[in-house]
Amino acid sequence: MDLIADRGRRVTVEELNTTKLLAHAAEQARDRKFEDVMIVDCDAHHYENENFSEILPFMENDVFRQLTMSGRAKGRHSIVPGQIGYQDMGGRVTRYPLRNSEKTEPGRLRDAQLGERWMDAMGVDYSCLFPTGMLNVGLHPQKEMEVELCWAYNRWLTEVVLPEHHGRFYTQLALPISDPDASLRQVEKFGHCKGVTGFMVTTVRTLPVHDNSLMKVYRAIEERGLSLAFHSGPNWGEPVFKGCNRFLSVHALGFSFYNILHCTNWVINGMGERFPKLPVIWIEAGLAWIPFLMQRLDHEYMMRPSEAPLLKKKPSDYMRDMFYSSQPMEIQDMDALECTFRMINAETQLLYASDYPHWDFDLPSTIWDLPFLSEKAKHNIVGGTAARLFKLEPRNEAQKQNLIKYGNYTAG
Amino acid sequence: MAEQFVGRLSEFEDGARQIVKLGNTEVGIFRHEGEFFAYSNYCLHQGGPACEGLTIARVEEHLREDKTSMGLFFSETEMNFVCPWHGYEYDMKTGECISDRRLKLKRFDVVQKGDDIYVVA
Numbered sequence: 250m251d252l253i254a255d256r257g258r259r260v261t262v263e264e265l266n267t268t269k270l271l272a273h274a275a276e277q278a279r280d281r282k283f284e285d286v287m288i289v290d291c292d293a294h295h296y297e298n299e300n301f302s303e304i305l306p307f308m309e310n311d312v313f314r315q316l317t318m319s320g321r322a323k324g325r326h327s328i329v330p331g332q333i334g335y336q337d338m339g340g341r342v343t344r345y346p347l348r349n350s351e352k353t354e355p356g357r358l359r360d361a362q363l364g365e366r367w368m369d370a371m372g373v374d375y376s377c378l379f380p381t382g383m384l385n386v387g388l389h390p391q392k393e394m395e396v397e398l399c400w401a402y403n404r405w406l407t408e409v410v411l412p413e414h415h416g417r418f419y420t421q422l423a424l425p426i427s428d429p430d431a432s433l434r435q436v437e438k439f440g441h442c443k444g445v446t447g448f449m450v451t452t453v454r455t456l457p458v459h460d461n462s463l464m465k466v467y468r469a470i471e472e473r474g475l476s477l478a479f480h481s482g483p484n485w486g487e488p489v490f491k492g493c494n495r496f497l498s499v500h501a502l503g504f505s506f507y508n509i510l511h512c513t514n515w516v517i518n519g520m521g522e523r524f525p526k527l528p529v530i531w532i533e534a535g536l537a538w539i540p541f542l543m544q545r546l547d548h549e550y551m552m553r554p555s556e557a558p559l560l561k562k563k564p565s566d567y568m569r570d571m572f573y574s575s576q577p578m579e580i581q582d583m584d585a586l587e588c589t590f591r592m593i594n595a596e597t598q599l600l601y602a603s604d605y606p607h608w609d610f611d612l613p614s615t616i617w618d619l620p621f622l623s624e625k626a627k628h629n630i631v632g633g634t635a636a637r638l639f640k641l642e643p644r645n646e647a648q649k650q651n652l653i654k655y656g657n658y659t660a661g
Numbered sequence: 662m663a664e665q666f667v668g669r670l671s672e673f674e675d676g677a678r679q680i681v682k683l684g685n686t687e688v689g690i691f692r693h694e695g696e697f698f699a700y701s702n703y704c705l706h707q708g709g710p711a712c713e714g715l716t717i718a719r720v721e722e723h724l725r726e727d728k729t730s731m732g733l734f735f736s737e738t739e740m741n742f743v744c745p746w747h748g749y750e751y752d753m754k755t756g757e758c759i760s761d762r763r764l765k766l767k768r769f770d771v772v773q774k775g776d777d778i779y780v781v782a
Contacts, residue, residue: 274708343714
């Protein structure tokens with residue numbers, strides 16, 4: 250297959266083979282004996298947009314189902330709001346343009362096969378599977394369509410995808426949070442499904458997450474012993490970013506921006522006091538935003554406690570009660586990173602995430618090789634904490650012994 | 662110094678590249694504008710296959726004298742190769758990471774003996 254580069258010169262690149270592409274990751278896993286360490290990736294993705302013909306039939310409403318499937322059949326119409334973006338960097342990140350060239354075995358779900366390839370290469374035992382395009386579902390102008398899309402995707406994921414992954418993929422299902430009643434219904438419908446460890450709010454939206462109408466949803470999740478994740482993303486259409494002229498700028502700011510927005514509302518409105526047993530996870534905004542927000546909110550709170558009367562401790566203390574995914578980990582200044590780890594109690598609150606196959610993925614070695622981490626912290630972050638949080642079984646005896654050694658074994 | 666056979670000059674077209682095993686490591690050999698360049702195939706970022714991605718001209722932004730931008734252009738002189746994992750770009754002629762030139766891929770010598778090309782460990 251040819252990729253166009255260098256003022257139009259065609260560069261021949263072989264078909265994509267994920268195992269071959271990630272051969273160096275497999276070397277890293279072998280060198281570090283990752284087989285003995287339980288590694289949980291709390292944020293991985295598939296391209297559900299490639300499977301809409303399977304997903305859309307699960308829509309409940311006859312009219313919406315006909316409306317979307319009719320359009321798909323003719324190869325036109327956008328179902329989920331799209332984003333302007335250049336994730337593939339003009340083909341530099343070759344797995345984007347070559348994605349369709351990768352061969353898989355007939356008879357098995359392509360997603361499952363591709364997932365197992367990169368997980369095996371990296372030494373990942375379990376991954377939390379999230380959508381890609383559906384991360385923009387919060388921008389859909391029709392609340393009803395957001396509900397239908399989440400319902401259909403959640404049914405497809407729980408009934409078709411997860412059963413094919415032999416238990417190695419789990420998920421936190423997308424909530425149509427614009428409709429609290431529908432969200433509650435989906436928690437009740439899917440909350441008990443195998444592989445469902447919680448629910449996920451796509452944060453590319455400006456809806457107030459502290460609105461009274463949503464309390465019943467959070468309570469239902471907490472009562473079931475499940476978790477709540479907030480997954481971020483970029484949005485060039487957000488008015489504040491319209492002045493940015495590079496995708497780099499929008500991407501760098503957007504992920505942090507939406508998590509900062511919703512985390513601020515979550516903390517200042519005392520959600521940690523209202524739902525103390527609800528594990529909350531902030532996903533895919535890196536880590537640098539967290540110390541910033543901790544300091545900023547603490548500073549304001551000390552002067553204006555009357556505006557956050559539910560709080561019994563500083564905002565940063567509530568933030569340290571929550572969990573954070575590691576990717577994309579800003580690793581440019583090791584002293585700053587070490588300070589960040591200290592500020593968020595990384596040893597107990599940080600969860601490794603790859604974000605594979607997206608362009609800025611992180612390998613487990615990004616955590617494992619950090620010079621300032623204890624052995625316990627390494628084991629906890631790459632998988633131990635997630636094993637405890639999501640009740641995941643070790644896949645061999647060595648992993649089990651390591652989970653026991655560091656206090657993370659809860660299964661069995 | 663051990664030498665590893667790479668290929669025949671007559672079969673190594675300009676713009677082509679080969680990856681060879683050299684002991685426990687991998688080396689990428691490029692032929693660019695008639696010259697050979699060989700670098701470690703392990704990206705300085707996360708260890709990706711640094712020499713196995715696209716070769717692409719460096720992107721430049723040209724300014725007018727009054728500091729206004731003329732926009733983006735492909736360089737007429739500088740060629741980069743790109744790690745396919747995350748897009749780290751390296752200068753073809755130096756192996757320097759163009760985002761931070763203090764970072765540099767290990768370089769290997771390439772020797773020609775008749776029609777045979779070797780990389781030197």
